[in-house]
Amino acid sequence: MTVQAPPAARAGQADPGRAGSGLAGTGALAKLAFRRDRIALPASVYVIVALVAGTAYTFKKLYPTAAGRAALAATGEGNPAFRFLYGRLDGSSLGSLTTWRYGMWAAIFGALMTIFVVVRHTRTDEEEGRLELVGSEVVGRDAALVAALLTAVGANVAIALLLSVALSFTGLPAVGSTALGLAIGASGLAFTGIAAVAAQLTASARAARGIALGVLGVAFVLRGIGDAAGAGGPSWLSWASPLAWIQFTRPFAAERWWVLCLPLAVFALGVAGAFLLAARRDLGAGLLPDRPGRPAAARLLSDPLGLAWRLQRGTLLGWAVGYACTFAACGAAAKGVGQLLGTSAALQREFTRLGGQAAITNAYLAALMLLAGLVAAGYATSTVLRLRAEETGGRAEPLLATAVGRIRWGLSHIAVAVVGTAVLLALAGLATGLGYGLRIGSAGPQAARMIGAAMAQLPASLVIAGVAVALVGLLPGACVAGAWTVLGAIVVIDLFGEVLQLSHWVLDISPFTHAPRLPGGTVSAAPLLWLCLAALAFSAVGLAALRRRDIG
Amino acid sequence: MTNAIEVRALCKSFGRTRALDGLDLTVRTGEVHAFLGPNGAGKTTTIRILLGLLRKDGGEAGLLGGDPWRDAVRLHARLAYVPGDVTLWPSLTGGEIIDLLARLRGSRSVIDAKRKDALIERFALDPAKKARAYSKGNRQKVALIAALASDAELLLLDEPTAGLDPLMEATFRECVNEERHDGRTVLLSSHILAEAEALSDRVTIIRDGRAAETGTLAEMRHLTRTTVEAELAGPVSLDGLPGVHAVDIQGTRLHCEVDHAALNDLLARLTAAGVRDLVCRPPTLEELFLRHYSAERTGLGAPA
Numbered sequence: 001m002t003v004q005a006p007p008a009a010r011a012g013q014a015d016p017g018r019a020g021s022g023l024a025g026t027g028a029l030a031k032l033a034f035r036r037d038r039i040a041l042p043a044s045v046y047v048i049v050a051l052v053a054g055t056a057y058t059f060k061k062l063y064p065t066a067a068g069r070a071a072l073a074a075t076g077e078g079n080p081a082f083r084f085l086y087g088r089l090d091g092s093s094l095g096s097l098t099t100w101r102y103g104m105w106a107a108i109f110g111a112l113m114t115i116f117v118v119v120r121h122t123r124t125d126e127e128e129g130r131l132e133l134v135g136s137e138v139v140g141r142d143a144a145l146v147a148a149l150l151t152a153v154g155a156n157v158a159i160a161l162l163l164s165v166a167l168s169f170t171g172l173p174a175v176g177s178t179a180l181g182l183a184i185g186a187s188g189l190a191f192t193g194i195a196a197v198a199a200q201l202t203a204s205a206r207a208a209r210g211i212a213l214g215v216l217g218v219a220f221v222l223r224g225i226g227d228a229a230g231a232g233g234p235s236w237l238s239w240a241s242p243l244a245w246i247q248f249t250r251p252f253a254a255e256r257w258w259v260l261c262l263p264l265a266v267f268a269l270g271v272a273g274a275f276l277l278a279a280r281r282d283l284g285a286g287l288l289p290d291r292p293g294r295p296a297a298a299r300l301l302s303d304p305l306g307l308a309w310r311l312q313r314g315t316l317l318g319w320a321v322g323y324a325c326t327f328a329a330c331g332a333a334a335k336g337v338g339q340l341l342g343t344s345a346a347l348q349r350e351f352t353r354l355g356g357q358a359a360i361t362n363a364y365l366a367a368l369m370l371l372a373g374l375v376a377a378g379y380a381t382s383t384v385l386r387l388r389a390e391e392t393g394g395r396a397e398p399l400l401a402t403a404v405g406r407i408r409w410g411l412s413h414i415a416v417a418v419v420g421t422a423v424l425l426a427l428a429g430l431a432t433g434l435g436y437g438l439r440i441g442s443a444g445p446q447a448a449r450m451i452g453a454a455m456a457q458l459p460a461s462l463v464i465a466g467v468a469v470a471l472v473g474l475l476p477g478a479c480v481a482g483a484w485t486v487l488g489a490i491v492v493i494d495l496f497g498e499v500l501q502l503s504h505w506v507l508d509i510s511p512f513t514h515a516p517r518l519p520g521g522t523v524s525a526a527p528l529l530w531l532c533l534a535a536l537a538f539s540a541v542g543l544a545a546l547r548r549r550d551i552g
Numbered sequence: 553m554t555n556a557i558e559v560r561a562l563c564k565s566f567g568r569t570r571a572l573d574g575l576d577l578t579v580r581t582g583e584v585h586a587f588l589g590p591n592g593a594g595k596t597t598t599i600r601i602l603l604g605l606l607r608k609d610g611g612e613a614g615l616l617g618g619d620p621w622r623d624a625v626r627l628h629a630r631l632a633y634v635p636g637d638v639t640l641w642p643s644l645t646g647g648e649i650i651d652l653l654a655r656l657r658g659s660r661s662v663i664d665a666k667r668k669d670a671l672i673e674r675f676a677l678d679p680a681k682k683a684r685a686y687s688k689g690n691r692q693k694v695a696l697i698a699a700l701a702s703d704a705e706l707l708l709l710d711e712p713t714a715g716l717d718p719l720m721e722a723t724f725r726e727c728v729n730e731e732r733h734d735g736r737t738v739l740l741s742s743h744i745l746a747e748a749e750a751l752s753d754r755v756t757i758i759r760d761g762r763a764a765e766t767g768t769l770a771e772m773r774h775l776t777r778t779t780v781e782a783e784l785a786g787p788v789s790l791d792g793l794p795g796v797h798a799v800d801i802q803g804t805r806l807h808c809e810v811d812h813a814a815l816n817d818l819l820a821r822l823t824a825a826g827v828r829d830l831v832c833r834p835p836t837l838e839e840l841f842l843r844h845y846s847a848e849r850t851g852l853g854a855p856a
Contacts, residue, residue: 127642127684204642204684293644295679297651301644307652311641394639398695401603401633401708402656405625551605 025139029147033121037151044113045158052106052184053166056098060171062350069097076100081333081435084228087247088238095176095252098167103246106184108220110159111191111243114152115212118195121148124205132283145196145278149271152192160185176252182260183249190242190263191216193270200277203286219243224329242266304404304412312383312413316420319379320427323372327428330368331435331450337364353498355517362520365432365450372428373457373512374491376421380465381483383417387472387546388479396551406551410469410543417465422458429454453518459531460511464490466538473545556581556616556706556737557602563610564597564761571597573761574611579739579754584732586748587741589758595741596636598758599710602739603633616706629658632699636710636741638691640683646694647672647679653698668701674723688715700727707731707738713747725750745836772840777809779833780818785826793817804828809835 034041063069073092076082089100122145125131131144164181168174191212198212199205219241226238238244242263249259300306337351337360348360354370355363387410390396399409429451437446467486471479493502493510507513511534514527557579564572572594579585589595600606602615604624613620618627640649650668672679675693683691692715699707713721728751731738742748748755749769756766765772777797784804790796795814800807810818822830 206643291682292680293648293682295645295647297648297655301648301652302655304656307641311643314643394635394637395641397600397603397605397635398633398638398653399656400605400624401628401631401635402653403625403629403658404656548607550607552600 022140022142023146024143025134025137026143026146026150029134029139029143030150033117033147033151034154036121037117041113041117041151041155044109045155045162048106048109048113048159048184049162049166051109052098052102052163052180053170055102056094056167056170056172059094059097059101063094063097066092069094072097073100075336079333079336080228081329081336084224084329085333087223087227087244090247090250090253093252095167095172095180098172099180099247099251103180103184103251104223104243106159106163107187107243107246108216110156110184110188111216112213114156114188114191115195115198115209115216117152117155118148118192119199119205119209119212121151122196122199123202123208126283127203127205142275142278145199145274148199149192149196152195153189156185156188156192159188173252175255179249179255179257180246180251183246183251183263186260186263186267187242187246190245190266190270193267193274195270196274197270197277200274200281201286201288207286207288216243304399304409305415307399308386308412308416312386312416312420315383316379316416316423319420319424323375323424323427324431327368327372327431328435331365331432331437332439334361334364334368334432334436335439337361354495355520359520365436365519366453366517366521368432369428369450369453369457369518370494370512370515372425372432372454373461373515374487374494376424376428376457377461377464377490378487379424380417380421380461381468381487383420384413384465384468384472385480385483387413387469388476391476391551394552400551406547407543410472410546414465414469414539418462421461421465422455425454425458425461426451449519456516456518456523456528457512459528459535460515462535463511463531463538466535466542469539469542470545471542473542473549476549554581555579555614557585557739558614559598559602559612561611562598562601562608562613564594564601564606565609571761572601572608572611575758575761576763576766577756577758578766579737581737582732582735583753584728584738584740584751586752586755587739587758588743588745588748588755589741590743593758594761595758596710597761599633599708599739599741602708603628630704631706631708632657632702632704633708634692634695634699634710634712636714638688638695640686640691640694642684643682645680645682646677646686646690649683649694650679650698650701654702657702657704664701664703668697671697671701671727674727675720689717689720692716693720696724696727700731705736707736709738710741711743712740713742713744721747745840749836777811777835778815779809779835779839780806780822781831782806782822782827783829784822785828788821788825790818790821793821809839 059069063072069092073089073096076086076097077089086100087104090096122131125134125144134144160181162181163184164174164178167177167180194215195208195212198208198215201211202208220243223238223241223244226235226241226244229235229237239248245259245262248256250256301310351360351363351367355366387396390399390413396409400406430447432454433447433450434443436450437443440446464487468479468483471482471486475482490510490512492500493507494512497507497510511531514531516523516527555578557577559575559577562572562575562577563570575594575598577587577598587595587598597606601608601613602620604620604627607621616627616630620627640646644652650672654668675697677690677693677697681690683694686694692712696709696712699709713724716724725747728738728740732753738751740748740751752769754766754768755772757764782805784806786804788801788806790799790801790808793814794817795811796818797809797811798807806822808818
């Protein structure tokens with residue numbers, strides 16, 4: 001499709017002799033990129049396709065009647081919080097509801113995948129010096145960027161095609177399915193262009209990802225405000241956001257095909273811009289200067305804990321902002337949740353099951369807290385796994401060659417994980433409580449109640465972190481894959497365990513099964529105590545093993 | 553304690569690869585000891601065992617009178633280490649990393665700011681730059697300054713000059729010589745022979761996980777030949793002269809290597825032909841090393 005853009009952009013430059021040679025080796029590099037991503041990329045594509053197609057399928061089950069669908073659409077369209085989270089609705093057909101519920105979110109996941117792929121194969125390789133090695137082979141100047149673009153374009157085209165087919169298979173109209181598939185794929189292409197530009201701007205891959213993710217965040221908020229604004233509000237803001245272009249394409253409701261040109265234009269402009277910028281900079285350099293730092297260390301940076309905090313504080317800040325915004329919006333949505341769920345008996349059952357209670361608002365809030373706990377477990381896992389990254393990156397070695405023992409080093413990152421997880425959960429509770437409380441006029445009591453409810457998930461989240469510590473100690477080579485697999489399995493058990501009719505024995509494996517469902521449920525100390533002990537035991541095993549094994 | 557490092561019959565395997573196969577290494581307190589060997593000979597593995605990062609499979613390893621595995625933390629307060637492949641925290645500046653490593657070593661109060669600043673100036677490092685912006689040579693400088701600014705009694709330097717330019721290499725040599733005068737012990741692993749030659753009191757050559765040779769350079773030269781280069785007045789033939797090797801005659805220019813025992817006979821032959829210019833020099837470690845390895849590698853005698 002539009003992969004022709006790079007050479008075209010190149011041709012505009014003054015040096016025609018290099019136009020061809022600039023691309024030498026692209027094929028080999030693209031193959032390498034596909035090979036390096038052969039698991040992550042297909043998995044991401046699968047998850048995104050399955051998410052949307054699965055939603056279409058589930059909605060058919062949950063809302064068998066036109067009246068039920070109309071009621072859901074009316075609630076979704078009527079509540080500003082839902083409009084902020086999911087966007088606007090066009091009609092109440094199954095296709096429209098699917099587009100509303102997961103169309104934009106699939107595009108967000110697609111954008112995340114795209115940003116990581118593009119930056120990984122351009123700036124990360126460059127920063128770590130791999131591109132220098134590759135660049136000394138018979139490889140053109142532009143080959144790496146083109147190869148990265150090919151990889152991202154390939155994945156997004158796959159999403160567009162597979163989604164179109166999968167949606168028609170669920171029984172939705174073929175035209176609308178194609179429109180939704182193309183809209184989501186094209187949105188991924190827009191972020192391919194954005195990520196390609198971001199990768200040229202800074203010398204650090206982390207900062208490049210940050211810029212691209214920042215654009216994604218701004219795009220989400222812009223359309224959130226535009227969509228949430230009622231009549232007379234700044235609803236035009238939505239048009240400025242690639243994430244809203246999916247709903248503007250109006251799949252399943254008088255499709256507007258020309259809207260697809262917008263993301264494609266962003267893609268073309270982004271790619272052209274990236275090549276222009278790349279031609280103006282040196283290998284390894286960014287266009288934005290690296291700010292100089294302190295020539296001497298501050299007092300905080302004088303022990304392993306200070307270092308661990310310094311290395312991880314930026315990440316925690318990002319998570320905290322994400323947590324606060326997401327849960328404030330979700331909390332605000334709690335007021336209308338009774339109405340929304342009232343439209344589907346099946347959905348009501350679903351929330352009651354997840355939240356474990358009959359009172360629907362409490363069930364919804366408790367389900368939110370379960371999610372907060374699961375996602376916080378993901379934060380804790382990634383924070384603990386930093387230990388392994390420090391080790392394989394060769395940075396643990398100079399540290400452990402000083403008077404710092406392995407236990408102290410391990411505990412430093414574990415401490416950041418524990419405190420960070422607690423902070424995130426407290427924030428989730430606070431934001432949910434404020435979001436809900438402000439709308440029903442009781443901010444203080446709701447905030448206090450929800451902080452307690454969120455903190456009740458902390459021991460369960462820490463058990464997952466403890467498992468990660470144990471894996472880092474016992475199975476260093478497999479700990480990254482192992483820890484994420486464990487978390488994935490726990491998520492499946494908690495969210496889908498009863499739907500899949502897993503036995504109680506399996507459900508009991510998840511620490512979250514033993515955490516209280518708050519608000520509304522009862523709290524007993526024993527399970528929380530046991531969870532804390534389990535977290536401690538796993539960590540102790542991991543640290544003991546870390547002390548015994550080879551480093552590096 | 554007269555020996556800073558005592559290693560006997562040290563063994564370490566990674567899976568089926570035998571990295572160390574009965575290595576012996578003795579570093580006396582106060583000496584600069586060069587630890588020479590080609591890539592993959594086991595230098596870094598030895599140092600990592602001495603640092604307690606790897607666990608030995610067999611043999612003995614003693615460091616500053618302690619057990620490097622069991623007493624790691626206590627011993628580390630008394631040593632400083634420069635890894636062969638220096639990777640730093642990309643978001644920290646060089647200055648921060650130097651301070652951090654000093655504080656982690658436990659010398660928070662004694663970190664000598666003047667010494668640190670002097671070293672930063674001597675090595676021409678910009679300490680306010682983020683580590684991700686440093687070149688390999690600059691990363692190396694950060695680790696070197698952190699080690700040299702410390703008050704550690706033992707320095708473990710794993711190929712410390714890789715990536716440094718010749719000017720900085722000279723600075724590094726000056727620094728190591730100053731350390732020697734201060735009575736610090738240095739273990740310097742290297743495959744750069746001129747470095748070991750210029751700096752070390754004693755040398756251990758490691759090959760395939762064993763010590764192939766150990767001693768002072770003077771002791772090692774007993775085993776070796778003198779290189780002779782001469783400009784002669786007329787033609788000369790060295791045929792039938794025992795103990796002369798690698799003969800290369802270009803017109804009146806002669807280059808050869810000669811065993812110590814045959815030196816007198818060779819000189820007699822040369823003076824008979826008329827000597828205009830003569831250079832006799834001990835073999836560089838380079839030559840010694842080349843002979844050592846290529847001989848054993850190919851299973852043949854000395855190379856031509």
